[in-house]
Amino acid sequence: MSSNQPLVTVLMAAYNTERYIAQAIQSILNQTYSNFELLIVDDCSSDNTVNEIMKFDDSRIKLLQNQINQGVVITRNRALQEATGDFIAIMDSDDIAIPDRLQLLIDEFIKRPELALIGGHADVIDPQGIPTGQKFKVETDPDLLRHLLFFGNNFTHSSVMIRMDIFREFNGYRIPLAEDYDLFLRISTKYPVANLDKCLLLYRDHTSGISKKYAVELENQILPIKENILSSLNLPSDIKHQKMITPPFDWSGISIDEYKRFYIQLLNRINPTNQSLSFKTYQFIFQKWYEVIMNNCGKKALFYFFSKPFFGWKYITAKQFRRALKKSVKNLLS
Incomplete structure (x- = not known):
């Protein structure tokens, strides 16, 4: 210049x-x-x-x-x-x-x-x-x-x-x-x-x-953005997977194992070198997984709570653990 x-x-x-x-x-x-x-x-x-x-x-x-x-x-x-x-x-x-x-x-x-x-x-x-x-x-x-x-x-x-x-x-x-x-x-x-x-x-x-x-029109633009980015990363990009990363989340019709497979794939694309991330990032990753299991699991909530690569003792809270335990016990007894 x-x-x-x-x-x-x-x-x-x-x-x-x-x-x-x-x-x-x-x-x-x-x-x-x-x-x-x-x-x-x-x-x-x-x-x-x-x-x-x-x-x-x-x-x-x-x-x-x-x-x-x-x-x-x-x-x-x-x-x-x-x-x-x-x-x-x-x-x-x-x-x-x-x-x-x-x-x-x-x-x-x-x-x-x-x-x-x-x-x-x-x-x-x-x-x-x-x-x-x-x-x-x-x-x-x-x-x-x-x-x-x-x-x-x-x-x-x-x-x-x-x-x-x-x-x-x-x-x-x-x-x-x-x-x-x-x-x-x-x-x-x-x-x-x-x-x-x-x-x-x-x-x-x-x-x-x-x-x-134009709130409705704006919302209608978000899913195509998610479709494009997932496709560019060679990830599943159908409407079901678009909604997995688009608030407000739709928890129905998708199994917990589908969520798990997809989130692992997504994390691998975001961080392909598997570099060490910040504490806040690991907390965020677990929080997203925690939201999935609390909205998509019954008696196995505590089992999925400990799923890798999301779980880490340093990144969870006592409240999250208690709620997952309570959900598991409640569904076992029902």
Whole structure:
């Protein structure tokens, strides 16, 4: 990269956000780290969004406009061709980045060059910008994060930064509504990912936001994501196995031994080198197995409680043991 090119491309997709986009843009221009371009892609807004963008006179801003409304996936994927940075930082047009967000992420990439993707926590604000007291806390243990992602998203989308070559390798976003989770999960199966234990932005919560208004549509996108990722890992990918890793879990119609075989296969794909994992990760692995046996076993609950590779004396609690014992005894006597 030549010296006059930015190291970071901040990508902001915009559609009818005239009320908030100026704050979002200003929070990027105010960053303590300055070697960036701000690539704003307007998806044919029908309000004054573009006028708000044009009020800024800063050479780091690059505005692109879709001729027709394309949706968020195509809009964000314009970065595949237009971005010039080595890193791409996602920024939603109604959120507010903290002043050292970019610096913190770049510093972490320099410290840990093996990472492909880094995110962080967020504090929630309401539509007026008033803090709600709610926080989006993401997992910062890298081992546990890798496992958690198979069950659901654990990144705050508008906080993440991705190596641009990896963003292009995975061809950007694919699935509307759950496009972020789909991309992050795919990346995590091939490269190390992480979250900083720091708040990186103020996330604006709208009571009529996409995740609430289109909750059913969003749910319908999750199973295809699970199907794709299981298939890519050469694991059973039928609807039954998709639901084994998709909350809320459906415990009916699947035997305990089917669960066991599948979870062992899944763990072997997540950790193919069988490296030693963090204590929290082993606890999580057992907790998932514990949920399976407590919802799928009767008198053999205690027998399956001790199943390898899930069980370990260090990773269980006395309460879990008592409940499994109680369930076994209760079903023996019934």
